[in-house]
Amino acid sequence: MNRKRWTALFLVLAVFVLGIGVESIFGGIRNLTDHPEYAWDEHVVSGSGTAKIVQLYVNGTITSERSTASVTPMADLLTEQIRRIEEDEQVKAVVLRIESPGGEVVATDELHRRLLRLKELRQIPLVVSMGSTAASGGYYLATAGDAIFANPNTLTGSLGVIFTLTNYSNAIHKLGIQEYAIKSGRFKDIGSPARPLTEPERQIFQTLVNQSYDRFVDVIVKGRSLPRERVLQIADGRIYSGEQAKRLGLVDRFGDLEDATRYALTLTGLPEAQIVRFTENISLGNLIFRMQRYWSNPDPLGLERILQQGSTPKLLYQFIP
Template identity: 30%
Template sequence: MNTDPEDPAGAPPPSATAPPAARPAPAAGSARLEDTVERLVRDLLRDRRSERRWRVFFRLAWFGLFVAVAWAIFVDSRLSAAPAGPHTALVEVKGEIATDADASAEAIVAGLRSAFEDAGAQAVVLRINSPGGSPVQAGIVNDEIRRLKALHGKKLYAVVEEVCASGAYYIAAAADEIFVDKASLVGSIGVLMDGFGFTGAMDKLGVERRLLTAGDNKGMLDPFSPQNERHVAYAQAMIDQIHRQFIDAVRDGRGARLKETPEMFSGLFWNGEKAVELGLADRTGNLDYVAREVVKAEEIIDYTPRGNLAERLAKRFGAGIGESAVRALGGMAPALR
């Protein structure tokens, strides 16, 4: 056996002593691609989880809203159907008196009819807090109060909180008695028709008004055209006539209690104390006082139609569209305010 270190015959084969060859490292581009794909997958899963959570949230929110509305309708129906003993019937007149407002003639009259028709209602109280509004709506309510009082033989009292002015007083004048707080604002027996004129601004801006009408008076009181004296006189005569109707309703309702002065029908308003002196109101007192001391039925049941959530939203939407249309047409209509 040859043990000479220099003897090639005794050397081990190269394959027995050489270390194994290292595997080639993966390319850098391939690693970046894997990281990108992994990151995209993580983001996708996170977005899916977030989307699922929001979907569940909105479903629960809609379900909660549905339950709340259903419960409100159920409670309201139970209350309205509940039998009532002797009580004072309340109908609210709050805010502007207008077609699409909460204090529309339709809503007020519906509440008044229900109140008068209830055998347990000893009398009806209109609680008023309104600056006025449409003479048409106020006139409808005034006429209906007179009809219902004659039909059912019940008294109706008006109780004024903060304000009972103009169209609101038109309604209150039909009451058997009017109760006020000494600091309430009462009166404003007048009519107005307001708008704007833009002709001077248009001249400065170099804007030309192009208006085509079929009918000599179709463009009457157009805010973008110069005032026509004949049209102004016609509009003034119209609101004067409405003013006379208002005055007649007040005189008819208040009768000999009214202590007329030259300024009474001028559009001025007074505090409650002075209104009692002038005969525009009868005495001071709030709702509880009238129910307890005048009607002699302390329990108060509210007959004011409230409407459900969907109806209120629809009314608001409709009122917004109507107001925009009126503005587009010039924004001029008679008002008691």
């Protein structure tokens, strides 16, 4: 039994030491292409020829915040993948597959701008394929597309902004707890959960929400060539089915990922192309890097982040039932 314990301990220490070595090596790397966190292979799904059509995936909540020690934020991954597409002259079109309820306003807007820059820089078509959910910030990204495909049952819409604050002032009052804020200005503790929200504070937050909402309306107007008055009518936060969205002019066609990819090929004017996806590179360096990151993290399960979620409110382009 003791021998087994010593063997297990030795293996753990070996992995940790190797991880530190990998960390020190990769810490000095400036090109993300060589970093284990951004190491992908190109997987050819189908097709032939030298030209490529890349199927790019937006999965889950759009965020730039790291959820756990071993998971890279989705916005960071997409940003690096977009950069690689920009540098690859063989890529002739991109199909953006969206399976997302949206997410952070800033992360969503930054990705949207990068998609527009990609189209302008490379002069290539971008076709959007919606999955079961492509709502709020998911739709925000979709407006960058030259065409939007959806299933009649896709959940989309939720066009708007939400900003939530947690308040427990009544609870702490009943418990006899007092919190004092020594502040430099009237609004320095704006949104404090320990006291009721004042009307001037509510107006400040509402102004921020309205500004982000106006930006959302702008990208729909420009991306979908719809009158602003019409967009204001339909962008009231409600959820739409794909069928409803098509009638409203938010979606162009019904179809799945393959339909969207075939349409992208027609836009290139080419007779054939390789259909390519980015897949995570499976290597010893990648495994050691992730294990080292996990074990060196003081909160590997993310419990502290979960407990503190309500303490940092954010503007969200997100469908939240």
